Amino acid sequence: MRRLVVLAMSVLVTGAAGAAATPPAGAATDPNVHVPPAERTTLGNGLRVVLVPRHELPLLAFELVIRSGGQLDPPGREGTASLAADLLNHGAGKRDAFAFIDAVEGAGGSLDAGAGEETIRVRGQFLARDASLMLELLADAVQRPRLDAAEFANLRERHIEELKAAKDSEPQALLPAYGRALLFAGHPYGRESAGSEASLARITHEDVRRYVAESFGADRAILVIAGDFDPKAMKKAVQQSFGEWHKATRPLPPLPEPAHLRGRHVLLVDAPGSAQSYFWIGNVGVPRKYPQRAALQVANIAFGGSFGAMLNQALRVRAGLTYSASSNFGRATVSSDFAISSFTQTPRTADAIELTIATLDALHGTGLETARIDSARRYLLGQFPLAFETAGDWAHAFSELEYYGLPDTFYGQFGSDLLAANEAAVRTQVALRFPSSSDLAIVVIGDAAKIRESLGAFGPVTEMPLASPEFSAR
Amino acid sequence: MHHSNASALLGALLALAVLPAAQAASEPATPAAIHSRGAPPMTFADAGRVVRMRTLDNGMQVIVWPDHSIPAVVLYNWVRVGSRNESNGATGLAHFFEHMMFNGTTRHAQGEFDRLIEGNGGSNNAFTSQDVTVYQAWFPRSALETVLELESDRLANLAFDPQVVEKERQVVYSERRLRVEDSNPALLEEQLQATAFIAHPYRIPTIGWPSDIQSWTIDDLQGFYRTWYAPNHCTLVLAGDIEPEQAFRLVQRYYDPIPAGPETPRVKVQEPEQQGERRLTLERPGQNPLVMMAWHGISATDPRAPALNLLQTLLAGGDSSRLHRALVEQQQIAVDVGSGWSEGFDPSLYLVSATLPEGGSTEAFERALDAELERLLATGITPLELARAKNQESMQFWRGLATLDGKARMLGEYAVIHGDYRKLFTAPAAYDSVTAEQVLAVAREVFQKRHRTVGVLQPPAAAAGQ
Numbered sequence: 057m058r059r060l061v062v063l064a065m066s067v068l069v070t071g072a073a074g075a076a077a078t079p080p081a082g083a084a085t086d087p088n089v090h091v092p093p094a095e096r097t098t099l100g101n102g103l104r105v106v107l108v109p110r111h112e113l114p115l116l117a118f119e120l121v122i123r124s125g126g127q128l129d130p131p132g133r134e135g136t137a138s139l140a141a142d143l144l145n146h147g148a149g150k151r152d153a154f155a156f157i158d159a160v161e162g163a164g165g166s167l168d169a170g171a172g173e174e175t176i177r178v179r180g181q182f183l184a185r186d187a188s189l190m191l192e193l194l195a196d197a198v199q200r201p202r203l204d205a206a207e208f209a210n211l212r213e214r215h216i217e218e219l220k221a222a223k224d225s226e227p228q229a230l231l232p233a234y235g236r237a238l239l240f241a242g243h244p245y246g247r248e249s250a251g252s253e254a255s256l257a258r259i260t261h262e263d264v265r266r267y268v269a270e271s272f273g274a275d276r277a278i279l280v281i282a283g284d285f286d287p288k289a290m291k292k293a294v295q296q297s298f299g300e301w302h303k304a305t306r307p308l309p310p311l312p313e314p315a316h317l318r319g320r321h322v323l324l325v326d327a328p329g330s331a332q333s334y335f336w337i338g339n340v341g342v343p344r345k346y347p348q349r350a351a352l353q354v355a356n357i358a359f360g361g362s363f364g365a366m367l368n369q370a371l372r373v374r375a376g377l378t379y380s381a382s383s384n385f386g387r388a389t390v391s392s393d394f395a396i397s398s399f400t401q402t403p404r405t406a407d408a409i410e411l412t413i414a415t416l417d418a419l420h421g422t423g424l425e426t427a428r429i430d431s432a433r434r435y436l437l438g439q440f441p442l443a444f445e446t447a448g449d450w451a452h453a454f455s456e457l458e459y460y461g462l463p464d465t466f467y468g469q470f471g472s473d474l475l476a477a478n479e480a481a482v483r484t485q486v487a488l489r490f491p492s493s494s495d496l497a498i499v500v501i502g503d504a505a506k507i508r509e510s511l512g513a514f515g516p517v518t519e520m521p522l523a524s525p526e527f528s529a530r
Numbered sequence: 531m532h533h534s535n536a537s538a539l540l541g542a543l544l545a546l547a548v549l550p551a552a553q554a555a556s557e558p559a560t561p562a563a564i565h566s567r568g569a570p571p572m573t574f575a576d577a578g579r580v581v582r583m584r585t586l587d588n589g590m591q592v593i594v595w596p597d598h599s600i601p602a603v604v605l606y607n608w609v610r611v612g613s614r615n616e617s618n619g620a621t622g623l624a625h626f627f628e629h630m631m632f633n634g635t636t637r638h639a640q641g642e643f644d645r646l647i648e649g650n651g652g653s654n655n656a657f658t659s660q661d662v663t664v665y666q667a668w669f670p671r672s673a674l675e676t677v678l679e680l681e682s683d684r685l686a687n688l689a690f691d692p693q694v695v696e697k698e699r700q701v702v703y704s705e706r707r708l709r710v711e712d713s714n715p716a717l718l719e720e721q722l723q724a725t726a727f728i729a730h731p732y733r734i735p736t737i738g739w740p741s742d743i744q745s746w747t748i749d750d751l752q753g754f755y756r757t758w759y760a761p762n763h764c765t766l767v768l769a770g771d772i773e774p775e776q777a778f779r780l781v782q783r784y785y786d787p788i789p790a791g792p793e794t795p796r797v798k799v800q801e802p803e804q805q806g807e808r809r810l811t812l813e814r815p816g817q818n819p820l821v822m823m824a825w826h827g828i829s830a831t832d833p834r835a836p837a838l839n840l841l842q843t844l845l846a847g848g849d850s851s852r853l854h855r856a857l858v859e860q861q862q863i864a865v866d867v868g869s870g871w872s873e874g875f876d877p878s879l880y881l882v883s884a885t886l887p888e889g890g891s892t893e894a895f896e897r898a899l900d901a902e903l904e905r906l907l908a909t910g911i912t913p914l915e916l917a918r919a920k921n922q923e924s925m926q927f928w929r930g931l932a933t934l935d936g937k938a939r940m941l942g943e944y945a946v947i948h949g950d951y952r953k954l955f956t957a958p959a960a961y962d963s964v965t966a967e968q969v970l971a972v973a974r975e976v977f978q979k980r981h982r983t984v985g986v987l988q989p990p991a992a993a994a995g996q
Contacts, residue, residue, distance in 0.1 A: 089600075112599070115928055145849075154855065161850040162914070164921030183925060187564035210862055217865040217887045220817035224714040224989075289564045329815050331711040332704065362653070364644045373641065376697035379704040399708060431649035438651015438670040441600045446932040523817070 087471030089441045091464075094454055095287055102275030103298050106454045107290055108282035110447055114184040116283035117448035119455040120198060123276040123308060125174040126249030128267065133259045135251015137171035137271075139211055140264050144169045144178060146207045149196030153207050159193060167193055171249050174311070174389055175459065181448060184284040188293065195297035198277070203268060208261045216256045223522050227327060227501045230527075231336035231397060237528040238323050239338055239393055239497040243314045253525035273304030278458045283447035313390045316340045320515025321497050323529060326504035327522040333405040333502030334397075337412060339491035341385045341394035344460045350473035351481040352385065352489055357432035358424050358482075359383055359415075359490065360396060364431065366424075370415045371398055377408045385489075389460065394491060402503050406510035409500070413493045413514075419486055420493075429482050436474055577931055578955040581941065582774035586782060588790040589762025593951050594777045595769040595937045603674055603770035604934040607665040607681060608946045610765075611758040613736040614660045614797055614875065619745075622738015623754050625658040626702055626746060631665065632656075633694050635687040640694055643680055650676050658736055661874045662946060668935065671771040675780060682784035685764070688755055690748050699743060706737045714816050715883065718987045725810050726824045726879055726983040730801040760791025765945050769937040797876065801826065808983040816989040818865065819886040821895050825982045827880035828972075830873035830947045836960045837972045838871065838880070843919040844911060844969070845869050846882070850918065853882070856902050863890065863898050873947055880976050892986045903977050911966050923961055 095107045129136040145160065145167050147153040160167045165182035167190075178197060182190040222229055233248045240246030251259070279298065281290060317339050346352065353361070360367040360383025371381040377400045386392030396416070400408035443449060444467070453467055498514055500507065501522060511517050520529040583593045612624050632654075634640035647654050652669030667677050710716045720735045727733035737743075766785075768777050804826055828834055846853045846869035853867045864884040871880045886895055930936035945951035 086601075113928055113932055115932065153859070154850070157848070157850045158918070161848045161922060162918045164918075164923075164925035166925075181925070181929070183921075183928070191564075210859065213862070213887065214858070214865055217818065217885070220888055221865060221885050224816040224818055225716070227712060228708065285564050293564050331707040362648055364641075364648045369641070372701055373697075376700035377704070379701055379708055399704070401704065401707060427649075431645065434651045435648045435653070438602075438673065439653055439668070441670075442602055442668055442934075445600060445934065446929075 087437055087475055088468055089444050089471065091468040092450060095291070097291065099274065099295060099299055101299065101301055101303060102273075103301060104278045104458055105291075105294055105298075106278070106280040106458060107285075107287050107294075108280065108447075108450050108454055109285060109287050110282060110450065111284050113447075114284050115181060115447055116184050116187055116190060116281065116285060117181045117446070117451040118179065118190065118194060118279065118281045119451040120178040120194060120280075121278045121455050121459050122176045122178075122198070122272055123174065123459070124176050124271040125172050126247050127173055127244040127309065127311065128271050128306070129247065129249075129251075130263055132255060133251075133263055134247045134249065134255040135215060136259050136263050136267050137176055138250050139208065139215065139256070139259060140203075140267050141169035141171040141176045141178075142211050142215070143203050143207060143264065144197040144201050146211065147202035147204050148193070149200045151196070152202065153204065156193070156196075159189065163189055165190065167197065169197070173245050173247070173249050177455075179448075179451075187285055187290070191293055191297045198272060199298075199301050201268060203261075203265050205261050208264055212256055212259060215251065216253050219250070219253050219256075223327075227330065227522070228334045228397070228399060231334055231499055231501065232393075232395065233527045234323060234325055234499045234501070235336040235338055235395060235497060236393060238321060238499060239317055239340065240314050241528070244311060245314060245388065245390075245392065248527050252527050255526075257525070270306035271304055274298065274301035275303040276308075277301075278455055280451045280454045280458070282451040282454070311390045314340050316491075316495065317497055318495055320494065322511055322515045322517040323497075323499045324504055324508060324511055324517050324519045325499065325501040325522050326519060327501050328503055328505070330402070330501070330503050332399045332401055333408075333500055333507060334399040335405070335409055335412075335501075336395055336397050336499040337409070338393045338395035338497050339495055340391050342489055343389060343391050344387045344456075345462060348481065348485055350470060351477035352485045353436060354429060354432045354474065354477050354482045355424065355485045355490070356383060356385055357435055358428045359419050359486075362432065362435055366415055366419060366428075367396065367398070367412065370411055371400075371408060375411060377404055377411065381412070394489070402506050405500065405502055405507045406513065409498065409511075409514060413496075416490070416493045419490060423483060424486065426479055429479050433474055433477065437471055440470060440474075574927065574931075574958045575955050581951070582778075583945075583951060584778050586761065586785055588760075588786065588788060590785055591765040591945060592778060592781050593765065593767045593941050593945055594772065594774040595767070595941060596771075596773055597769060597934060597937065598771050600934070601671045601771050602934060603669060603671055603677075603768055603772055604938040605665075605667040605669075605677060605681070606767045606938040606942045608765040608767070608942045609663045609665070609758065610661075610763045610946060611663055611794075612659050612661040613734045613738075614731045615758070615795070616731060616734050619742060620750055621734045621742045622702070622736070623742075623746060623750060624663055624758075625736055625738060626698070626743070627751070627754060627759075628656045628658045628663050628665075629698050629702055630690075630695070630751065631684050631688065633698060634689045634691065635683050636689050637683055637687055638680065640689075640691065643684065646676055646680060647673070652677060659874075660732055660734075660736055660872060660878070664942065666938075674772065678780055678784045681766075682788060685759055685761065685785075686788045688759070690751055692748060695748060695751065699746070702737070703740070703743050706740065706743060710735070710737060714812075714814055714818075714987055715820055715885070717814065718812050718820050718822055718985050719881075719883070721810055721812060722822050722824050722881075722983055722985040723879065725808050725985070726804075726826070727801055729799050730876060731797065731799070732801075732874070732876065732878055756791070757794060758791075761785055761788050762790040763794060765942060767938045767942045767945070769934045769941070801877065804981045804983075806980050810983070810985050812985065812987040814987055814989065816987070817888050819890050819892050819989060820884065820985075820987040821886065821892050821899075822881060822883040822985040823896075823899070823982055824879040824881045824985075825976050825978065827871050827878055827976050829875060829877045831949055832877075834968070834972045834975075835873065836957070837964045837968045838976070840916065840919045840923065840961070840964055841969050841973050842869055842871065842880075843922050844915050845906075847919065847922055852906065852915075853899070853902060857884065857895070857898055861898055862887075863895050873943075875947070892988060896984070907970070907974055907977065910970050913966065916964075916966050916969065920961060920964075927958070
């Protein structure tokens, strides 16, 4: 079984090989994960550096975050940051595109970048013996990317074609792009950072060059390296590789708090001939630094974040309407989205949406039973440590702490926070942070001719074709 | 799959070679200044020394990899049944069974399995392939007994409530719509497989043909359960915060009472040699044309398997690979090119698949792909390419070793698919010793035009434009 599957398995990406220190016997009763010690420094140019030595395996992982992202894309040219990110490993420093990727993969390593609304993240893993090569390639990628014109033209076309291909193969994956455009209209979070077919087509090579020249800089960046290295030597090498990086020139605009959506808004994305309808139901959620995160997560696990959750039980287990129904709170500097996502066979579309809304009403009405809250809390306590096994897991965790300015205790005390999230605290989060069913953005991708009429019951319907090169009907 | 929360390739999971240091293919050896400590590097054999295996009296294999780095355990129960063991009119049964195994026993009502596992801090899932059905759980050490009680219970006491069966039928159909019917690449691959195999059950789509999903009976299900679900057809792997002896004692307490099942029917049919190219076209709405080519290949235990895996890596493993570079970057004739094979009990297909830009010519793509493969066979591979592929394999091995999940998965794959878990620990040597000539030899064997099936999906709009 290799690189090809008929039925892909799902992975709760677990990692292993462990926390830096073996927990003492009886540690099973300690609810907290052991956070490895980290060394933090800030270089003279403002680059924040976090080093997390872990010696279990001869591996290195890094994550470099640049505060930038789609929020800085020129108007109507969404996807500029995403193209800039993708170009970083297509030629940098003394290496052209082929030489660069040959160097990365020749060592068995990886070095990839992508853009979100607020950031560009460069991530990678190398064998420990290749630490110098890794730093050289990473430093070149972010400080001396070639941004070659021919590479730009090729990548732009590929990004456009990949969006089209997703419409032919995984319509469900596109729901958030439509949903967020509807929910965050006029806000930076409503601009799809991957771009749309139309916005990508408008981006010029000069747009990308200007984006990198103005928005990249040491004072906007965080570099985390985790794994098997000597901290003193690594610190020196990082200073040598990144100490001369310039500062960014373009000011970062403030991110306003998005307004909650009032009333119901339905967007129907017509996919003629599709076998199922895919739907997304959401409103504005909470910011990353939301102080009651533990209680909120317990509530979400109980409502839509696990197999035994209310949503999955109602739509899948009891009604047999779908293979999957779930909910999630997004994570960003200001309030991101709360979204429910599911799908069902075309003739049952309205039934499934109605049942989803009824389940949300039940959450607010009869509420979460004590047993459900206890179970969700134990589920999180049990699953949380499995997310912190590898150097890559910790590189990401520390980049999150630094980027969002979360307290050091955020991960290390999360188990205790979960234990402290009592029933009352969890129910308070339900009341405060889960939307009322009268205020919802609803997106449905499906065969409009067969479902158009039935969707009117959920609110005023706007319609657009899946084949449209944009993610919003406007 | 039982749950749907993510998808990652079941492939790409095999254990890989540990190679001597400083093989960075296109780079001079870098100074080791930043490298930590002077300790000798861990070897794969070292890592595996703590693994223990026991076979219970009822024939169940139990393998334990103790690892106390976090207070958690990962369980994989490999049942040796997949869509390969199905027949006409009853396709998709193995996968449907995977779903039914979560739906209640004579001791635990429907829903209790998930409720008890999640309530004890665990999560679970399962997947089905052509060869195996695998049940997985990730849980805190404290939940081990609960998990073993539930796992052993559903192996012995499954319930078949007609109402539950009907609901699950709808759930599975929804999974089929999601994965196959609303996905052009998946539909094309399903047709390709059904065309490339005419006798061997690898022609069967694991999720099942629609009419079969709609027509299984309770009797079909009960017969399937009695035939395949018995401890002697299972390999149970545990990785994590537990000692082997302690694990064996617990497993015996729950599994010893379950009697061995009868011998299972063997898959005797062998695919007759294909004697000429087969072609199929799929007419579907969509934006991007697709091309897939499948050649009859080898089985997992074929000694050429490491060479074929290295070939796969240098053809399509990463952006520096041959096919990606030539067809996506240089000629820009495809948006994406992938390649791979399913390591199974019987010889399976080696597949190359491509997504073309809207309006792209499938004929031009086929010519370009043929030219690349001919170039490979004519001029061979470079030492640099081979070193790169070996380094990529090595990295994947280390990354697999980095998690409890990776350890449980790799042990199970070697124990079940390759026939002996200890082969995992000799795999590094097997990969390391592969020569460029061996890679080329397996390429010559596989890439024969008369052994291939070509599938093309051409959306109507693009066809009209040509």
